[in-house]
Amino acid sequence: GxxxxxxxxxxSVQEGDSAVIKCTYxxxxxxxxxWYKQELGKGPQLxxxxxxxxxxxxxxxxxxxxxxxxxxxxxxxxxxxxxxxxVYFCAAVSExxxxxxxxxxxxxxxxxx
Amino acid sequence: xxxxxxxxxxxxxxxGKKLTVTCSQNMNHEYMSWYRQDPGLGLRQIYYSMNVxxxxxxxxxxxxxxxxxxxxxxxxxxxxxxxxxxSLYFCASRLTSGSNQPQHFGDGTRLSIL
Numbered sequence: 001g002x003x004x005x006x007x008x009x010x011x012s013v014q015e016g017d018s019a020v021i022k023c024t025y026x027x028x029x030x031x032x033x034x035w036y037k038q039e040l041g042k043g044p045q046l047x048x049x050x051x052x053x054x055x056x057x058x059x060x061x062x063x064x065x066x067x068x069x070x071x072x073x074x075x076x077x078x079x080x081x082x083x084x085x086x087v088y089f090c091a092a093v094s095e096x097x098x099x100x101x102x103x104x105x106x107x108x109x110x111x112x113x
Numbered sequence: 114x115x116x117x118x119x120x121x122x123x124x125x126x127x128x129g130k131k132l133t134v135t136c137s138q139n140m141n142h143e144y145m146s147w148y149r150q151d152p153g154l155g156l157r158q159i160y161y162s163m164n165v166x167x168x169x170x171x172x173x174x175x176x177x178x179x180x181x182x183x184x185x186x187x188x189x190x191x192x193x194x195x196x197x198x199x200s201l202y203f204c205a206s207r208l209t210s211g212s213n214q215p216q217h218f219g220d221g222t223r224l225s226i227l
Contacts (some may be wrong), residue, residue, distance in 0.1 A: 032213035033144035043117075043203050044156070051213055089156065099210050100146075100171065105155035 002027040004092050006104030014112050019077040020059045021107045026071070030092040033073045034101070038087045042077060048075070050092035115140045117219035119204050125225040126194060134189045134222045136204030142217075144210045145187040146171065147179065149200040150221075156203065162187055163210045194226045 003026040032054040036044035147163035158171030162181040178190040206215040
């Protein structure tokens, strides 16, 4: 099955700087790659996603890039703010089977004011 | 408001005492699933359901049961809870079982089994 690795496990950035989280996946048939943000006491919330027919997608300060050849995708957060502090999860889905989301283990992002 | 609702949010109980965690979604979603979240292990799928009366095992189904009698509800049942089931549980739903559908999560249920 799909295996998703996420790096680094913890990331500290100064407010206003950019943060980048990278994930790799194993199944070349994966075709959907969502990113989730989890704040303390809350469930994961979808913040952006990308499909395999697209190389990059932006939504305000957040962007995701996908490199299918290298089988990795990255989350970019620009102009970080304290409210960006959270745990971020990447995931990948392959066609077939139960189309289950395979999650990475999560990154703790800390934005230092 | 579109949402996935879990109850209870917190529960402390003892080994062997049957418990049920309810999950309900108001988005008419076909696909629902349960995850557990443990430190260092991320989110692991317990069970999923592609539609009413259709359920199947995920990655870590041992010790759990589910049912899907109605489209909106997907309860998680622990017949005889044990301490290793102490965890944070999330219910999730998406429109269909299609691979590129956004998935929505509830706010979680923290279970402590003593």
